[in-house]
Every structure is written in structure tokens, then in C-alpha cells.
Amino acid sequence: MIKAKAVGSSTRRRSVRGPGILVAALAIVASACAPGASVAPSATTVSSAPSSSSAPSTSSAPSASAVAAGPSCGTAPVVLNGYFETGFDLPFKLSAEFTKQFPNVTWNISQDQFANLMSSTPRLLAGDNPPDLIRLPTIVSLVKDNLLKNLDSYATAFGWDKWPASELSQDRVAADGTRGSGSLYAAGLNYSLTGVFYNKKEAAQIGMTQPPTTLAAFEDLLAKAKAANLQPIMAWNASASGGGLAFPLQQLMAALGSTQPINDWIFQKAGATIDTPTNLAAAQHLQQWISAGYFNKDTNATEYTDANARFGKGEGVFMFNGDWQDAAYDTAAPGNVGFFIFPSATDGGPVAAMSAPLTYGIPAKAKNADCAAFFLNWVATNAAARQVDVTVGGSNPGGPTDLTIPPAAAGSIINDTLAAGGAVAKSNGAMDFIANSTGTIFAKGWTPELQKMVGGKETPDGLLKAVQAEYLKELAP
């Protein structure tokens, strides 16, 4: 890398010397009559790559004066640019509530589906007009490229360092590029939890009176559902939403093995691998489920929103998903959807769940960074915001320990998921999501490989080896 010659710099040379006049001319044309140009173009900024000198220390820290006064949205009108994920009401409801409390702040919100979001994020952040607040599927590579604002000084200013350390650890990146510790680069709107949702009526039909306490018991229920001509599991696995079969797979991994190696792999600890004997066993279980016809036949063409709509209408006894979906299920099938933590392989064994902050970050080049940070703090500490977090988001709002979790409506699934959160915490079973390990591990690794498995074109062993190879390829310098 020392001998590296920047494509960017040679681009610059080329465009200035050769067609340089022309590029400059175009820039003049553009600046002279660009009506929508939100950023003043200048002919001199013809550089294709930001030089490495623009380190986060200079560009990412909030201004000292702002910190002294406490970062805020001020009183002048502010338009916050948000980039949210399609299909999730929470950020929209939160932003509306925020505007109600701070009328000088209005929102300009764009949204897209998860997979599209993942592919456009680096481009959005590197662009001239990045959003102020963006849903981030994964942060490490973005941090490496200085695209995200370092939130450490905000954390100090707002007192986030007094929150339970586990809440923010997933959004920390160390200097060596591993996640889990180091500087803070994002924060959660809330702290979600995954597990298994079930259709109460259909579950009763197959004789389920209590949530299963072992993996074997759960698989027994799947077989019964199949025999009863019910759809055992509703799942999404289409490219646009990303491979949803990663949810049951990771639950199986944690049920059959421990969460530590999985987290190490996700946090990119040196030498970590996904190709372990217990993970292989997990993938084998998943393959059995596929070949037994437990998943909906069209799962490879089913998108996330589609799967949820169908589950809400009664198609599927079980669905692997997270508590962010609580409110939607409460609406679609009031009182008929329940939730349980995925059981361990052994009775009474430790339970685990993917438990991740609903990660939102502030781009390094965001224009209203202080206001966006103020919003993140407000979400975690304001009573009304925390209530929205629970009723709309269905998840633990996190924040300081001295604030209680606002109550959910009686009979809501939210009560189940919040209670389940306690059980997971007790057995220390929180994991991040295996799709978040590297920037494109989901799009280039898990999703195509899981789709192949559904199509009968990939073995459990091949799946893990292929994903590990993709992982190493992406981590290679």
C-alpha cells in the first residue's frame, strides 16, 4: 500500500491536463445555470478520492463551541435529511414526534429496501450531499473510509458513556478495524431482539400449548404443522430483501453452539471462522427443514414485506423475525400472534437471540450533524420518544438505566418480546446479526448461498465454506 498510486490523483492530472479545459468549462456551465445544485460546484475540486489526510480527527469531531453549548438543533429552521429503511414505521413516527416537540426541525426522508440500502450507502455517504441521519446495516468498512462521524465527543457531551456498555458496543470500531470496542460511530434508535413468532390459532391446532423448550420439540412442531397441511414457516429469501433464512440459521447456530465464536466472527476478530462443526450442524438442520418443505415454496421470490403480510393473514404457523415487527402483527392479527425465544438444543440450556441496536449513524459530511446527534440522544431519553419506541418499534428503547421501559398495551406481543429480552440477557445470549459482519457479506455471501440451498444447489458444508471465503476476500487488504 505504501507504493500505492492513487487512481484518484492520476485522474486529477488527466482531467486537468488533457480534457481539463473542457471539464473546467463544463463545471462553469454547470455552476452558472444549475438551478437544483445544492452544493456550489467549483472547477478546482477535481479530485476523485479524498486524500488520506482528511482523518476523522479533523473532519468528524463536532466543533468545540457546539459541544460546550451542548449540541442541539438550535432555533433556526433546520431540514434534517433522513435515509430510512422501507417497511419500518418507527423512524418515521419518531421524526414526526421530534418535529412536534421541535417545530424548527423538519424532515426530508428518503427510503429504500434493505438490499438497495446496503448497496447505495457507501455512495450516499461519499457523495456531496449525504443525509444527516442514515440507517446503517454495517459500519466497519464505512468507518475505515472515514465516511462516518466519530460520535465520541457527542457521547461525552450527552452522557451516553453512563449507559450500559453493552448497548453501544456493537456500534464501536477499534483502530484495528474490529468491532465491539473503540470509538463510537453509530447509535441505536432502540435495541431489538429476534426469535420466533407464532400464529396462536394454528399453534393450538397442532397441539402447542407451551412454547417449545428444546430444538427437538420445535422440530416436532414443524413436522406436525406440515402433517396438518399448514405452512410450518413463513420466510423471505428474495434478493431485494436479502436472505431471510439467515435468521433461522443463526438461531440454530446459537442453539447448537455458543454465541461467542459467532460474535467474534461478526466483529472480525483475528482468525474467526463461520465454518465450525456446530455451525455445520446448524446448516444441516436448516437443510433438513428446507427439504422437508417447512418453508414456503416461493421463499426465494418472497420479499420481506410480502412474507410479513402473508404471515399476518395466517399463512405460516411460525415466522423467524424480530420485535420491530410486533406492532404490525398486533394490527394484522390482533391477539393471535405470540412470540418465544428460540429454544436451546438441550432442555434448560442457554437461550440466545440476535439482539442489535437499530443502528443509525451520522455521515462524516453531514451538514446538520449536531442536530442529528441531538435527535439520537432525544430518542433514548425523551419520555414520548421512548413510548413511541416501545409501541411502534416494539423494542427496548435502551438509554440510561434509571429510565424505566414505558408500558405496552395489554395483550400486545410487545409484552412477550420485552420479557424475552430479560431471559436473553440472563443467559448472556445476545448476538449481532451474521449479515452484519462485513459490508457485502449479506449480498454476496449469505443471500446467494442460502438461495442456492433452497434451490437444492448448495450443501450445508458448501454454504459455510463459500461464506467464509467471501468473508476472507472482503477482509483481505
Add this chain to the structure above:
Amino acid sequence: MIVARREVLTGRLVLLVIVAITVLPFLSLLSAALQPSNSDPLGIQWPSDPQWSNFVDAFNVAQMPALLWSSILIVVGVVPIAVVISTMAGFAIGHLRIIGGRFIFLLFLLGLTLPFEGIITPLYYLVRDLGILNTKWAIILPLIGLYMPFAVFWMRAHFINMPTELSEAARVDGASTLDLFWRIHLPLARPALSALAILLSVWTWNQFLLALVLVDDPLQRTMAGALGAYQGHYATNIPLLCAGSLLILTPTLIIFLVFQRQFISALLQGSLKG
């Protein structure tokens, strides 16, 4: 031509089938668009209770007026300039036969089969460095450039068939090259020009890749780009998605039906020459 009655019948039947297949996706969109919002419609079903309000909702959530305006501005930004400069170049290469014209022409031809995806990456960095990312200019300026191979090719083909005697006569009367171009050849080139303008307008309106990569805000995009964003946005709600898609298509369909003869002949000539 005398054709047997039986042949007429079978022939028309085959045609009807093909026409039906062509229309099918549109009908399916319409049928789904008329089902209750957020419902789970079937392929084609009789709208027993047609929900025309879906179109109103889609019109509002898709911000149709803003989308239309953005697309129109982009077309207005691209087409006149592209037509004028390519006509000038075609005139110089095809009619004035400038020295080195053949080489220039070959240079333009090189770009004729270039897939846009092939240069989208550097185009992104170029547009970013010009500071016009996320503005309509990010689509307008590259498109003008990308249209040059075809447009110059097209106009050259026109001018090369123009008899030189015309220019000779004008020259004798003391006309400058500019006069020649402006007073004599431009008016004569009107059919070729209007066909080119139609083609470029359709292509611009339907341009997706540049919009996707270079402009994030759907309201600054072309119609196709906006449609792509709309699909990402409302994938949840099939009736609303279908209603919105149909709405976004409507302006194109209306203009096509009104000017269909010009459209068809322009596109035919376009592909013949391309």
C-alpha cells in the same frame, strides 16, 4: 392480394393471441390497482368494487406533478442541445466533409455500441467532481454525451444524402457556411431532426441507470428512475404499487397514442440506422 378465408381466420387468431400477451401485463397491473389498498390481489380478477381512490393515493404519494416536472426539465435540458450539436457535427462530417471527418466519425461510431454500464463507474466520479451529483445536471450532461454517437451518426446519414448543388448555388450567392447551415440545410433537415428529437426524448424519459447511480432524490430523476424508487418504496402494497406504476406510465402512453405514427417511424428508422 387474395388470401384464403381460412388463412385469414387462423392468422387473425394468432395475432389476437400475440396482442393479448402484449396487453396482459398492463391488464394485470390495472386489475391489481383496483383492488383494496394493502390487500393481497390475484393475477387478474374482476374488480367487483373498483378502488379508483388508489390512483388518487398513488398520485399523492408518488408526487406525480413533481416527477413529471423533473422529467420534463431533464428532457428539455437534453434534447434541444443534443439535437443542435449533433446536427452541426453531422452537417460538418456529412456535408462539409471536413478534413479528418472520417476519423472523427469512426471515433463517434466507437461509442455506438457502448453499454452505459461500461462507463457508469468513472461517470459517477466525474459527475461528483464536477459538483453536480444529485442534481438534474448529473443526468443531463452525461446523457448529451452518451447520445452523441447515435445522434451524429443519424444526422450525418441525413446530410450525406443532401445534394451538394444546393450549397454550391448558395455559395455562389455569397452565403457563409453558417448561412448555409442555418438558412438552407436546417429547414430541409426537419424530418430527420424531429425523428431524432422523438427518439432522444423517449430514451431520456426512460433512462434508469444514470438516474439510479447519479441522483438519489426521486424528484430530481427521470420518469424511469422515479419509477424505480417508487417500487423500492411501495413494494409492500401491491395495489398501490400497481396504481402508481400505471400513473407513471400514463403520460408516456398518452403521448405515444397521440403521436404514434411519428413514434413508430422514428424508432424504426432509429434501429435501422443504429
Add this chain to the structure above:
Amino acid sequence: MDDSSLLQSSHRTNVATELRTRPSRRVRSSNVVGWLFVVPALVMYAAFVLLPLVLTVQYSLYHWDGIGPSQWVGLKNYVTVLTDPDLLGVILNAFKLIVFFTLLPVSLGLVVASIMRRVATGRFGTMARTILFLPQIIPLVAAGIAWKWVLSTSGVVNQILSAIGLGGVTRAWLGDFDFALPAVGIIGAWVLIGLCTILLLTGMSKIDPALYESARIDGAGAVREFRSITLPGLRQEIGVCITVTVIAALASFDIVYVATGGGPGLATTVPGLDIYQLAFAGREVGLASALAVVLFILVLACVLPIQRLARGDET
């Protein structure tokens, strides 16, 4: 188009004599002015096509994530493109699409155009022409959205199959490893059939009707008539159809992006989509650029011979 080459050659001799007799000063001044006429088009072309093209080639020789520093790797990216099984599969997908984007529209177009020429005159014919042309003017994105719905689990295709007792073969077509690519191909064919049909129909109208008359007198059947008169007469139009549709297949993006996102697995990932994903999501700008260069070369390698074949004996 039909007699342009004739015009062209006669015109060329005119110019030659004209050039010889014209005073040299005027030639020079008209050359200077002429070049000024070319400059605007050339500038736009150079800035937004040639320069990016050169840059693509340059990027393709580097390992670059698009943001940080880059590293010279020579032809390594090309080796990857030409040896990585995934990438080769992606390129192969584009060629498989040719079957649907080219073969189907051209052959069906020939049939439909022959029918239209013979039986669909008047109002019915005009209406059929208009409708067949519709897919050509709507954005490909719209075609993708409409067909994604048509081919979905509860879409029309499955509805029809169930209605005629083929419920057993229904499936989510775009999520099926064996059918997703053909399904994408069908979408492309749907878009292109109208264009091919009408192009071929126009070509047929230029064939001298006397040829058909004499063939009929000789007692030739419809098939022989088609083979010995229609087909040879349409050589050029067929060449154009093939060229346009092959480029559409190799450079496909919009339809795939909307309908399948390249899945399931990599079953429908085409080079255009992979370039986009590699460059902007995977941030392997170098590899994406190498794939772009390979794609460009492949398009040229396919199109040039077709052009030569179609126009070969006319000059």
C-alpha cells in the same frame, strides 16, 4: 435506407470533383468553420464517453475501493473476470439471454410480420401494430415491475396455469433457479417482439410484389415462398433486429435490477448488474471496471460480425 448506398456513392464522386475544382482557400476556411461545427458534439462526447472509457480501462488495472488509495495490479482483475466461476457464470447468463432476447423476437417477429402482411390490413392491422409497439416505448423498469407481478406466486401466469389444470407446475417463477433466467428472458422478448415485428413488416413491404406473384405461378407454397423470397429480402432488417436485440441482451440491466435483483443465487445476475454491484456495493472498482471492459469487447465481438454478415454483399 434502401437506396442510400447508391446515393452515397454517386454523391461521393460529386464531392471529389467539387473538391478538386474548388478554390483552396475556401476549402480551408470551410474546414475551420466545419471543425467549429464539430467541436461542441466532440467535447460532450469526449467528456462523458471517451474520458470515462479511458478511465474505465485505467481503473481496471488497479485494486481500488473507490474511496481510499489504490494499488496497481496489472491484469489481475482481468484474470479474475476470466477465471472466477461466479463471474464467468454471470457472463454466460448474458449469452443465455440472447436466446430469449434475440431468437424469440426475431423468429416470432418473422411469423407475426408474415401474418400481418397477408391478413391484417386496415383497422385491425393498425391497432395490432400500435399495441405490439407499446412495450417498446415504456421504461424497461415498468416492464420489470409489471412482469414481476405477472410472474409472482399469485400472478396471472400461475392463475392461468391453475385454471387449465396445470396447478402442479405453478411456482414463483422469478425465485426458481431453473426458471428465473428464462423468465427474465421472456420479459425481454415481450419488450422486443413488437419492434422486430414492425421492422420486419416494413422490410417486407419493400419486397417487390411481382416476386411473390411469379412464385405463386410457379406453384410455390407459403413455406417455400417464405424461404426463397421473404427471408433473403429481409436480410438487412434481420441483421438490424439481431444487432439491436443482442446488444439489449448483453447490456441488460433495468429489467434484472427490478425483477430479480440478480437472484436466486446468481441465476439472473448479468454483467451490467454485477458491474453496478461490484463498483458501488462491493466497492471493487477495479474488478467492476475490468468486467466493464470485457463486456464492451464482447458486445463489439458479437455485433461487428453480424453487421458484416447483414451488409456484406451490398457494398
